[in-house]
Amino acid sequence: xxxxxxxxxxxxxxxxxxxxxxxxxxxxxxxxxxxxxxxxxxxxxxxxxxxxxxxxxxxxxxxxxxxxxxxxxxxxxxxxx
Numbered sequence: 001x002x003x004x005x006x007x008x009x010x011x012x013x014x015x016x017x018x019x020x021x022x023x024x025x026x027x028x029x030x031x032x033x034x035x036x037x038x039x040x041x042x043x044x045x046x047x048x049x050x051x052x053x054x055x056x057x058x059x060x061x062x063x064x065x066x067x068x069x070x071x072x073x074x075x076x077x078x079x080x081x
Contacts, residue, residue: 021075022075022076023076025070025075026066026067026070026075026076029066030062030063030066030067033062033066034058034059034062034063037055037058037059037062
């Protein structure tokens with residue numbers, strides 16, 4: 001038997017948990033994904049100039065893109081601050 005609760009989990013969390021989820025989780029996702037791309041690209045190229053030309057724009061797009069997605073989903077109150 002499966003029990004399904006019709007509950008907004010964000011409302012049942014403590015204010016501290018809500019704050020941590022809204023403020024730190026998007027940054028954590030961005031950092032983890034960005035570091036994976038960073039390590040892979042630097043390992044393949046071993047060249048700081050290529051890293052700056054290829055990975056730096058991806059890193060910037062990833063940072064803004066992740067925050068935009070979380071903002072559109074309603075997880076965070078602001079997109080860029």
